[in-house]
Amino acid sequence: MQQSWVEVDVRALEHNLRLLRQRLAPGAALMPVLKSEAYGHGLVAVGRRARADGVNxxxxxxxxxxxxxxxxxxxxHILILGAVEPADLPLLVRHNLLPSVVDEEHARALDAAAGALxxxxxxxxxxxxxxxxxxFVWSEAGQVLPRVARLPHLDLQGLGSHFAAVEPxxxxxxxxxxxxxxQARVLLERQLGRRLFAHISSSRAFLHLPGGQLDGVRIGILLFGYGAGAFAEQLPLQPALQWKTRVIQxxxxxxxxxxxYYSTxxxxxxxxxxxxxxxxxxxxxxxxxxxGYVLIRGRRCPVVGRVSMNWITVDCGPASGVRAGDEVVLLGRQGDAEVWADELAGLCGTIAYEILTSIASRLERRYPGDSQI
Ligand SMILES: Cc1ncc(COP(=O)(O)O)c(C=O)c1O
Structure with a gap:
């Protein structure tokens, strides 16, 4: 039995989905980004739940x-954001998966593999x-995309991009x-004589650039309850993941x-x-x-000394009453005390994404109260 585990609050995910949908432009699809085990929440469980909620x-x-x-x-629809290998084409076809084509060489290799199949x-x-x-580099799009659009075994259905920064x-x-x-979209659609499914926005653009929703928005972090920033009041998202363990001594x-180590x-x-x-x-x-801090008996206890590979020590204070077997919250809520991934990220000089996706995927994910999972 593993001594630490992750609890995902499915109701928080549903709540977040509902709020996000309310901000969606008419006609735009919500495209949850479930990479890295759904940001640590569990790919299959979150996918199943979102699908049951009508995500397409x-x-x-x-x-x-x-x-x-x-x-x-x-x-x-399942869109693969990375570049798939042409050798994997039979799997794409069998499972009806949509690959992203990233440059002309990749396009030609996929086209040849599709032709062979x-x-x-x-x-x-x-x-x-x-x-x-x-x-595809935008400055070359004018020359390259028309050639790619003529490849006989590729059926161009959509066009995506990703913002480097969305700063108000x-x-x-x-x-x-x-x-x-x-511009690239217009060029391609003219040549093809039909519309393409266009998507460029992820969470920050969804908040700050409503005109960027186009046909779909690829939302990750907001679904998991982080990243609302200045929109937190309008969009009271709930973090869905708690990480827990027990005191062993x-x-x-x-x-x-x-x-x-080193008695720091x-x-x-x-x-x-x-x-x-x-x-x-x-x-x-x-x-x-x-x-860092953890929560024990509803109180914040500082992580003291070096975090080692498999154990950490925390200071519970004098006469704490803490006993072996007590539940410890590394991320989440206990009584009135809370510690969430954005706070730990601030302490580490990183982002909540890294805190969430660093939690070892071998740790058990529990979905309390979800009968479907
Ligand atoms: C291509 C792409 N789209 C969408 C996302 C989702 O981003 P966010 O979690 O900020 O919504 C990511 C995440 O890294 C990404 O790489």
């Missing part, structure tokens, strides 16, 4: 994620409008990307007692130290050494 589009990064998702989302492969083209990551005080930056994207120690912390006065079975190998980032 999903996005993942890799083929293996799409294959895991397919059985639980029926006939919903005797199929016309539905694809989305990915345009790099300024992210500098995957996709520098709207031109995202504006330029949107403009490049819309408590010791009452005197002042000047050393804790952890010493007690200032007699206190109760609790050891919990979890460390950086489980995804509790080592930079939280002498910085």
């Amino acid at each position: 589009w999903f996005a993942v990064a890799y083929l293996h994620e799409a294959l895991a998702l397919r059985p639980v989302v029926g006939a919903a 005797g199929v016309r492969l539905p694809v989305h083209l990915k345009l790099d409008t300024g992210m500098g990551r995957l996709g 005080d520098d709207p031109d930056r995202a504006g330029r990307q949107l403009e490049r994207f819309l 408590v010791k009452t120690v005197p002042a000047d007692f050393p804790v952890g 912390w010493r007690t200032a006065a007699p206190t109760d130290l609790a050891t919990i079975a979890l460390g950086y190998a489980d995804g509790y980032l080592r930079v939280l050494s002498n910085k």
Whole structure:
């Protein structure tokens, strides 16, 4: 039995879905981004739940994620955001998955593989409008896209891009990307004589750039209850994931007692130290050494000493009453006390995304109160 586990509040996910839908432009599809095990929440469980809620589009990064998702989302569209290998084409076709085509060489290789299989492969083209990551470079789109559109075994159905930054005080930056994207869309649609399914926005653009919703919005972090920022009042999302473990040992120690590798912390006065079975190998980032907090008996207890691979020590204070077996909350709520991924991210100099996706996927995910999962 593993000593730490993750609890996902399915009602929080449903609540978030409902709020997000209320902000969707008419005709725009909500496309939950469920890569990295649905940001640590569990790909299959979240996919099944979102599908039961009527979601008809999903996005993942890799083929293996799409294959895991397919059985639980029926006939919903599954878009693979990364570049699939031509050798995997039979799997794409068999499971009705939509790949992203990232450049002309990739397009030709997929076209040849589709030709060899005797199929016309539905694809989305990915345009790099300024992210500098995957996709056809926008400045070459005018020459390259018309050639790609003529490849006989690719059925161009959609066009996607990704914003590098959506900053309300520098709207031109995202504006330029949107403009490049819309130009490419017009060019392709004219050549093809039909509409393409266009998507460029993820969570931040969904909040700050309502004109960027187009045919669909690829939303990740907001679905999981983070990232609303200045919109938190209008959009009271709920974090859905709690991470818990139990105290495995408590010791009452005197002042000047050393804790952890290299004794980077010493007690200032007699206190109760609790050891919990979890460390950086489980995804509790080592930079939280002498910085993090956990909740025990409804109180915040600081992480003291270095986070080690499998154990951490926390200071419960004198006469704490803490006992081996007590529940510990690493992320979540206990009584009136709370600690969430955005707070830990602030302590670590990172983002909630990294905190959530670092939680080891081998830890058990529980879905209390969800009969479907
Ligand atoms: C291409 C792409 N689209 C959408 C998303 C979802 O982003 P967010 O979680 O900020 O909504 C990501 C996440 O990294 C992404 O890489």
